[in-house]
Amino acid sequence: xxxxxxxxxxxxxxxxxxQFTSGGRTLTALRGVSLGVGRGRVTGLIGPDGAGKTxxxxxxxxxxxxxxxxxxxxxxxxxxxxxxxxxxxxYMPQRFGLYEDLTVQENLDLYSDLQGVAAADxxxxxxELMHMxxxxxxxxxLAGRLSGGMKQKLGLACTLVRPPQLLLLDEPTVGxxxxxxRELWQIVYRLVRExxxxxxxxxxxxxxxxxxxxxxxxxEGEILGKGRPGEFREPLRGRTFSARxxxxxxxxxxxALSAVPGVLDAVIQADRVxxxxxxxxxxxxxxxARAFAGSTAEAVEPRLEDAFVALLLGRGEAxxxxxxxxxxxxPAAGTxxxxxxxxxxxxxxxxxxxxxxxxxxxxxxxxxxxxxxxxGLLGPNGAGKSTTFRMLCGLLPPxxxxxRVAGLDLRHAASAARARIGYMSQKFSLYGNLSVLENLRFxxxxxxxxxxxxxxxxxxxxxxxxxxxxxxxxxxxxxxxxKQRLAMACALMHEPDILFLDxxxxxxxxxxxxxxxxxxxxxxxxxxxxxxxxHFMEEAEYCDRLxxxxxxxxxxxxxxxxxxxGQRSExxxxxxxxxxxxxxxxxxxxxxxxx
Amino acid sequence: MNAGSGMxxxxxxxxxxxxVLRDPSSVAIAxxxxxxxxxxxxxxxxxxxxxxxxxxxxxxxxxxTASLAGRFSGTSYFAPVFMGDMVRAEAALRDRSVxxxxxxxxxxxxxxxxxxxxxxxxxxxxTDANTARLVIxxxxxxxxxxxxxLGDESGVSAAVPVSIEQRVWFxxxxxxxxYLVPGLIAIIMTLIGALLTALVMAREWERGTMExxxxxxxxxxxVLVGKLVPYFLLGLGSMALxxxxxxxxxxxxxxxxxxxxxxxxxxxLLAALGMGLLISTLARNQFVAGMVAIVATxxxxxxxxxFIFDIGSMPAVVQAITRVLPARYFVSSLQTLFLAGNVWxxxxxxxxxxxxxxxxxxxxxxRMLRKRLD
Numbered sequence: 001x002x003x004x005x006x007x008x009x010x011x012x013x014x015x016x017x018x019q020f021t022s023g024g025r026t027l028t029a030l031r032g033v034s035l036g037v038g039r040g041r042v043t044g045l046i047g048p049d050g051a052g053k054t055x056x057x058x059x060x061x062x063x064x065x066x067x068x069x070x071x072x073x074x075x076x077x078x079x080x081x082x083x084x085x086x087x088x089x090x091y092m093p094q095r096f097g098l099y100e101d102l103t104v105q106e107n108l109d110l111y112s113d114l115q116g117v118a119a120a121d122x123x124x125x126x127x128e129l130m131h132m133x134x135x136x137x138x139x140x141x142l143a144g145r146l147s148g149g150m151k152q153k154l155g156l157a158c159t160l161v162r163p164p165q166l167l168l169l170d171e172p173t174v175g176x177x178x179x180x181x182r183e184l185w186q187i188v189y190r191l192v193r194e195x196x197x198x199x200x201x202x203x204x205x206x207x208x209x210x211x212x213x214x215x216x217x218x219x220e221g222e223i224l225g226k227g228r229p230g231e232f233r234e235p236l237r238g239r240t241f242s243a244r245x246x247x248x249x250x251x252x253x254x255x256a257l258s259a260v261p262g263v264l265d266a267v268i269q270a271d272r273v274x275x276x277x278x279x280x281x282x283x284x285x286x287x288x289a290r291a292f293a294g295s296t297a298e299a300v301e302p303r304l305e306d307a308f309v310a311l312l313l314g315r316g317e318a319x320x321x322x323x324x325x326x327x328x329x330x331p332a333a334g335t336x337x338x339x340x341x342x343x344x345x346x347x348x349x350x351x352x353x354x355x356x357x358x359x360x361x362x363x364x365x366x367x368x369x370x371x372x373x374x375x376g377l378l379g380p381n382g383a384g385k386s387t388t389f390r391m392l393c394g395l396l397p398p399x400x401x402x403x404r405v406a407g408l409d410l411r412h413a414a415s416a417a418r419a420r421i422g423y424m425s426q427k428f429s430l431y432g433n434l435s436v437l438e439n440l441r442f443x444x445x446x447x448x449x450x451x452x453x454x455x456x457x458x459x460x461x462x463x464x465x466x467x468x469x470x471x472x473x474x475x476x477x478x479x480x481x482x483k484q485r486l487a488m489a490c491a492l493m494h495e496p497d498i499l500f501l502d503x504x505x506x507x508x509x510x511x512x513x514x515x516x517x518x519x520x521x522x523x524x525x526x527x528x529x530x531x532x533x534x535h536f537m538e539e540a541e542y543c544d545r546l547x548x549x550x551x552x553x554x555x556x557x558x559x560x561x562x563x564x565x566g567q568r569s570e571x572x573x574x575x576x577x578x579x580x581x582x583x584x585x586x587x588x589x590x591x592x593x594x595x
Numbered sequence: 596m597n598a599g600s601g602m603x604x605x606x607x608x609x610x611x612x613x614x615v616l617r618d619p620s621s622v623a624i625a626x627x628x629x630x631x632x633x634x635x636x637x638x639x640x641x642x643x644x645x646x647x648x649x650x651x652x653x654x655x656x657x658x659x660t661a662s663l664a665g666r667f668s669g670t671s672y673f674a675p676v677f678m679g680d681m682v683r684a685e686a687a688l689r690d691r692s693v694x695x696x697x698x699x700x701x702x703x704x705x706x707x708x709x710x711x712x713x714x715x716x717x718x719x720x721x722t723d724a725n726t727a728r729l730v731i732x733x734x735x736x737x738x739x740x741x742x743x744x745l746g747d748e749s750g751v752s753a754a755v756p757v758s759i760e761q762r763v764w765f766x767x768x769x770x771x772x773x774y775l776v777p778g779l780i781a782i783i784m785t786l787i788g789a790l791l792t793a794l795v796m797a798r799e800w801e802r803g804t805m806e807x808x809x810x811x812x813x814x815x816x817x818v819l820v821g822k823l824v825p826y827f828l829l830g831l832g833s834m835a836l837x838x839x840x841x842x843x844x845x846x847x848x849x850x851x852x853x854x855x856x857x858x859x860x861x862x863x864l865l866a867a868l869g870m871g872l873l874i875s876t877l878a879r880n881q882f883v884a885g886m887v888a889i890v891a892t893x894x895x896x897x898x899x900x901x902f903i904f905d906i907g908s909m910p911a912v913v914q915a916i917t918r919v920l921p922a923r924y925f926v927s928s929l930q931t932l933f934l935a936g937n938v939w940x941x942x943x944x945x946x947x948x949x950x951x952x953x954x955x956x957x958x959x960x961x962r963m964l965r966k967r968l969d
Contacts, residue, residue, distance in 0.1 A: 097807030
């Protein structure tokens with residue numbers, strides 16, 4: 001932070017510690033955090049789930065009291081004078097408390113009453129807010145019937161009825177469609193520019209962090225780094241490359257690159273592999289070109305994600321001593337199981353629609369997935385991804401159209417099809433009070449595994465997923481990353497030919513996400529067909545092909561590179577996946593208007 | 596109270612009003628449930644025994660037995676079936692087509708006028724102890740009356756040395772409905788005060804609206820009043836409905852005065868609301884809040900308040916427990932107000948107890964409701 005900004009700190013935390021105790025377990029959410037938020041700046045609080053972001057926000061508005069340390073917001077001590085803080089700070093919790101059975105207008109009126117906005121000021125303020133959020137047409141609608149993006153914008157409007165000097169936003173963009181997400185960011189910047197507001201917002205999306213003035217990286221209750229985005233990227237300059245080897249499959253290439261000694265991180269990005277070199281490693285492009293025939297590698301601008309992964313990995317290596325990182329050493333052995341070759345598409349979706357009442361959750365979706373393919377469904381909450389998944393698992397019959405999985409029609413042979421499917425749900429669906437071993441035993445028995453075969457699979461799962469040392473721990477006590485490993489192990493116990501993953505990585509840190517994807521890649525290489533939903537734009541790049549969905553419709557299907565290419569324009573020569581997504585949605589809106 | 600506080604309170608009250616009006620479950624608990632409960636208890640469940648099927652076995656019919664048999668036919672308590680022998684009667688008792696057997700032996704008339712009198716045998720199906728006791732009482736009543744009148748006619752006092760003149764005070768018709776309906780009002784108010792309030796508070800925690808409320812300048816006192824007032828009014832409304840149904844549909848007598856009833860009900864409602872709010876400060880999700888409210892308030896009010904089961908006949912330990920139940924004092928007040936009138940020696944101590952509970956629970960929830968998340 002620059003000295004002039006430091007002079008005007010509006011929110012300051014000094015040595016803040018916070019612990020929670022529940023059911024005899026003590027969880028340390030923040031371990032000695034010190035931090036200053038400069039006036040008139042947008043500060044991003046970045047970190048995976050469980051990093052302590054929400055606790056920090058709640059402490060800052062006096063909803064929690066720190067065990068140690070002190071917090072000052074706008075000159076008030078948050079522990080001693082919470083009411084003064086709450087009268088001058090705006091805070092939007094993660095799930096903003098909109099009253100869903102009240103209309104947009106009634107919600108605004110309620111918060112104006114609570115915030116003490118004078119009746120004379122209201123009309124002007126409402127007009128401004130409704131214009132800014134684009135909700136003017138919906139003031140009579142019940143808040144519960146707004147889309148996810150509109151709800152977030154209404155939540156923001158309610159927080160802003162009395163313009164606060166300091167605005168705290170807890171994960172305002174989670175699950176929101178990219179268009180609304182972009183609009184939310186525009187609103188935030190307008191507030192900062194026109195009203196000299198100070199904003200502290202938390203997010204799990206690293207691409208959003210790039211838009212902040214300052215970044216605070218929080219990990220397991222500690223600050224790993226703070227500064228401007230450029231300051232994080234700077235040490236990585238000259239260490240990031242984009243490699244391509246048309247002769248080798250991208251997954252095999254990525255795996256091989258991970259093993260190159262000078263390479264710290266390698267991730268798939270559409271048809272290329274992004275490489276981050278270790279500190280001090282030289283001539284990575286040359287090494288790559290020599291090692292892989294026909295390959296090319298060029299230097300690219302570092303991204304924040306590269307910087308964070310380098311930070312996290314560096315920290316992990318420092319902890320583990322000189323030894324290799326457990327996260328990187330564990331996976332990628334692949335399953336011994338190789339599905340028999342299957343002619344034709346493994347998953348066939350033809351003109352499938354699903355109606356709930358007169359509402360189409362999915363409308364005329366058509367796509368195929370070939371064996372060994374990683375196929376992604378990308379879209380915001382409410383796009384129809386989960387409905388499509390449930391239909392493919394045979395849990396929900398389609399209203400129209402046909403679905404075939406491994407050649408079996410789900411209308412007639414749902415249970416036969418299910419035996420060949422592994423399913424990992426968003427919430428991981430583990431039995432929290434059963435141990436790791438008991439979870440594995442239960443899920444394998446649910447798939448008719450018993451006796452020596454069951455023991456064999458359990459031994460495999462414990463070894464493959466590095467869970468052996470946690471065998472007797474109850475699964476609710478595992479870290480999120482380990483829960484994810486266990487959930488995946490449970491889904492793989494019966495050696496399925498097809499794996500369905502419903503937002504498998506939401507909330508886990510980038511390292512666990514990489515580890516997860518390397519397993520997925522190994523499975524795909526072994527011939528397992530993978531269908532995955534995500535709202536992480538960068539994860540979409542890992543897929544062979546993807547379908548972009550919005551409002552129940554498939555907007556486009558293709559490989560990541562060609563989807564992005566399709567949205568190229570003069571204004572945007574190199575569109576990101578998010579740009580492409582927004583372009584597709586806007587084009588559809590224009591089409592709807594023309595029709 | 597300053598202007599800001601007034602504005603905040605108005606906002607909270609208006610919000611709550613919209614929510615109650617738009618939430619079908621609140622309306623259902625406040626207005627449909629009372630109607631439903633009153634109809635079930637008013638029409639469906641009666642603790643009186645009427646038209647009990649009884650086998651009357653007369654081994655040697657004559658004038659005396661015919662006269663006594665006539666008494667059984669003449670009362671609405673019994674639906675007698677006359678039989679000539681015990682074998683058939685016992686079979687009927689076994690297959691439950693009758694609830695009791697009244698057995699007049701062959702020498703009944705002969706022994707009737709002897710000094711030691713004629714015995715009659717009564718066999719009762721004791722499966723339902725309550726009905727069994729009632730049947731025994733009724734048979735004795737019929738028998739006694741018949742003997743007395745027999746004595747009057749013949750001028751010889753039969754084998755009944757003392758005659759009992761019965762008079763029933765308060766609920767002279769001995770209709771169980773008359774005391775069930777006032778008790779039900781207590782149950783209904785418990786449901787609205789404790790269960791509904793605990794649920795709507797827990798819902799605010801669950802949906803995250805409480806967190807958004809807490810970061811506004813609102814005070815916890817305002818949040819509390821904002822919940823208290825709407826559900827207090829809702830409770831009074833539903834009580835008015837229940838009382839009206841009781842008076843005009845079920846013809847329950849009401850001997851007390853309306854304003855005493857209103858005051859006592861208001862006190863109980865405050866205590867119930869206090870319990871509901873207290874529960875919701877401890878249980879922040881609807882499922883747990885609902886379970887706790889049912890176990891801690893509704894079931895005790897149902898079983899231990901004297902609404903159905905007489906507190907006086909409970910074991911001492913259970914009686915001691917009933918003393919800490921607000922519902923007990925309310926049920927007692929209601930039954931007194933309806934059936935006996937403004938009996939101050941009953942009403943005042945009960946009202947005092949209710950006031951103590953109201954202060955205790957509301958005070959505790961005010962203390963527990965801090966503007967914090969931990």
